Structure formats: structure tokens, C-alpha cells
Amino acid sequence: MSSDVAQLKNPLAEIWSENLLTKAKHIKLVALDVDGVMSDGKIYFSAKGDELKGFNILDGLGLKQIMAAGITVAVITGRSSPLTEKRMQDLGISHLMQGREDKKIALEELAITLDIPPKAIAYMGDDLPDLPAIRYAGLGVTVPNGYWLVQEHADYCTQVNGGNGAVRELCDLLLTAGGHLGAALAPYLEP
Template structure:
């Protein structure tokens, strides 16, 4: 993991995390079945991380350039209600999220991996990227995960934010408490 000197301070302000999909929540590959259906691999550790940051009160959203039923289904599983599909220019979706949730730029983290993400990443307070993001995105990010997209990068970024805010112990406590574990979609 590589992070800027001010990454921890910037992470302390985050209240909302926005994710790109291809190359962030997936490995960027698009798999086609025999009958032409598309498939994408999602990482369950990323999913658990998303659910746990939601349990800690963070808002979450997806903005992706592709329209995909698979993404809608995965978002529903993870209880991500703000899902913007087919947004090649992601700025209007970002503006809508800020307005709907009363957010300032410094309260938002965005995880992106490619040139299509740069416009929003320039605006947010906490831009972050997987290890295999393009050079321009990595250079703009205050945190670059040690893991690649679709391989745990999102979880790593979420853990960094939660630890910076002193909330990671709450997450671990939920899994070590004697009560039944709840709110654990992966």
C-alpha cells in the first residue's frame, strides 16, 4: 500500500465511499458464456468490507460507465442503493450523490482505476486506487492499495479509512462478540 502524507487526515473526513466497478470491484475482465451472457467476478472480501463500512454509518454508491444487470444484482446484495449505470461522464452522477446526501467534496472517497474516473477523483477529498490502476489515476490518488482491482483492493482501502477513524475495532468486535453475527453480506 502506498499513501500520501496527508492520507490519514483526509480519511478521517470521509462519510461516503463511491466505487467504480470494472477494475475496482472486479478484475476488469468481462467473461462471456456460451449463450452470450456476461459474467464478472466480484471479491467477497470487498463485499464484506462494504457491508461493514455501511454498518459503521458510511454511505456507499456505484458509478460505472457500463450498464449491466450483473452490477445491479451485486449492488442489491450489498445494499448499495445509489447505483449509476452507463455514466461515461461520471460528474453528473457524483453531483447528484452530493446533493442527495448533503455531502461536501472532502467527505467523499472515490475508488477508481482508469481515465474515466479522473474527473470525479479530482474533486473528492479521498481519491484511491487499486494497485493495477493506470498511472494517471495512481498519481492522483492519496492511497494506492497493495492489491489489484477485484482482488481485495476495495477492502484494503475501506480498512484504511475505518482504522483512520478509529472504527476498525468496532468491526472486529462484531465478529468476536458472543452474540450472533448479523449484517454480513459478502
């Protein structure tokens, strides 16, 4: 790795506490809500009734980077959507749990299946159905456009809103804490 890459430091690292970085260092599973986290929380319908939803491409690359660093990614959402299924397939995310309002129970099931303790799980959500999962996980994360009570209970609230790169911010936090940021960025800085 070149010295340029070794010296890279995400500017957000200035606001990340040692406690937050310690929690993030041990994460083996990231579970995400969709609406309000991976998207801006708005659902659009065409005149024909087709559902439309936007996903941020920054988040997608970040998720691929943490998966390459050995972190498992899962999605737990209360709604069922073919668009979500397609996006997760495109990203190579095989742990997709749709139609699950009981997100903590879904997360517990996944933790048992994957044999991952709660302290090694990060959960990112934005509204009340996410709150039990955020409180269960070793690292609870939310977004500034999330519900206030969720923000009160989360370990970290991203600087950017859901659907605008918030998931990428979490990915950078995990890569930084685990010492993988330089390796994730190195291919893009080669001469």
C-alpha cells in the same frame, strides 16, 4: 470491547501517512467504479453471450462494515449490467448509477442529493473516465492495475489489485481512520 480488540492494528497502517488518515477520517460517502475496482476488470462472455463477472467477497464484507459505521456507499459505472445491479442489491447499496461515463457529474449530482461536500467523499476508480471524479473527491483512490495517470492523481493506491480485495483495503483504511476498526472486528473475536 476486549483489550485484544483494542490493540488490533492493521499492518497496512504502517504505510498510511498522517495526511491520508486525516483525509480518510472525514469521509461520509464512498463512491466506487465497478470494472477494475470491484472486479478484476475482465468481462467474460459465455457461448450464448451471457456476461460473467467476478466480485471479491472480501470487498463485500468491508462495504457492509463501513455502512454499519455510518458511511454511505455508492457505485458509479460506465457500463450497465444486471450482474452489477444484483450484487449491489445483495450488499444493500441503494445508490447505483449505471451507464454513466460522466462520473464526475454523476458524483456531483449524488453529493448534492446527499448534501455531502467533496472533502467528505472518497472515490475509487482505475481508468481515465474515473480521473475527474478522483480529482473532485476529498480522497481519491486507485489500484495498482489502474492506468498510470490515474495513479499519479490519486491520494492513495491500494497494495492489492482491483477485484482482489482493493475495496476491502479502502474500507479498512476508513474504519481505522474513523476509529471503527475495533468495533467492526470485535464480533469475530468474541470467545
